[in-house]
Amino acid sequence: MSLETIKARIAEAEREADRAEGSVRLVAISKKQPNERVAAVLEEGHRCFGENRVQEADGKWPEFRERFDGIDLHLVGPLQTNKARQALELFQAIHSVDRPKLAKTLARLAQEEGHCPDLFIQVNTGEEEQKAGILPGDADGFIAECKALDLPVKGLMCIPPVDEEASLHFALLAKIAERNGLSGLSMGMSGDFEKAISFGATHVRVGSAIFGERTG
Numbered sequence: 001m002s003l004e005t006i007k008a009r010i011a012e013a014e015r016e017a018d019r020a021e022g023s024v025r026l027v028a029i030s031k032k033q034p035n036e037r038v039a040a041v042l043e044e045g046h047r048c049f050g051e052n053r054v055q056e057a058d059g060k061w062p063e064f065r066e067r068f069d070g071i072d073l074h075l076v077g078p079l080q081t082n083k084a085r086q087a088l089e090l091f092q093a094i095h096s097v098d099r100p101k102l103a104k105t106l107a108r109l110a111q112e113e114g115h116c117p118d119l120f121i122q123v124n125t126g127e128e129e130q131k132a133g134i135l136p137g138d139a140d141g142f143i144a145e146c147k148a149l150d151l152p153v154k155g156l157m158c159i160p161p162v163d164e165e166a167s168l169h170f171a172l173l174a175k176i177a178e179r180n181g182l183s184g185l186s187m188g189m190s191g192d193f194e195k196a197i198s199f200g201a202t203h204v205r206v207g208s209a210i211f212g213e214r215t216g
Contacts (some may be wrong), residue, residue, distance in 0.1 A: 024204060051073065054080075136172060143182070188205065190208050
């Protein structure tokens with residue numbers, strides 16, 4: 001599916017949800033994609049991308065930044081605390097703040113470096129044991145803790161369980177965000193981004209629909 005097709009579908013979903021045009025950001029998930037595929041999307045003018053691992057991003061994006069202006073890079077995968085300083089230098093947004101130790105590390109580094117990416121707190125809406133994220137019942141307290149650390153928390157992120165109705169998880173995430181005064185909602189992927197937009201998504205993470213299947 002072409003980038004233009006995805007953008008047209010996002011625009012249509014915005015209209016159907018009575019959302020302002022351009023209110024949804026398309027994060028093109030470029031993890032494990034060959035550089036030539038990523039370059040082709042950059043050549044089309046798209047600038048917002050998502051990566052899953054700090055190490056992979058560090059091997060790819062400094063070179064792209066020398067060739068293309070205005071790249072907006074988002075970390076959408078788990079962040080180890082020992083990679084946090086590197087993440088601060090590479091990314092403009094981190095979607096996977098998921099535990100107090102990481103929040104405290106980011107707060108300390110932000111004070112040292114004098115800057116911090118936009119942050120999204122990952123909520124494990126399905127309460128899945130194998131999945132990262134703050135449990136819904138702990139979310140309010142953790143959001144308050146992050147705000148007290150003076151972290152730039154812009155919103156929440158979730159990855160619904162594959163075998164459950166995504167709408168229930170999008171609605172839950174939106175409710176948690178609303179009661180905590182957060183406007184950002186990173187939710188929705190290739191198969192359900194239009195549904196996510198109807199529940200208020202501000203960032204949709206689309207990979208395979210743009211790039212094709214990953215190579216590794």
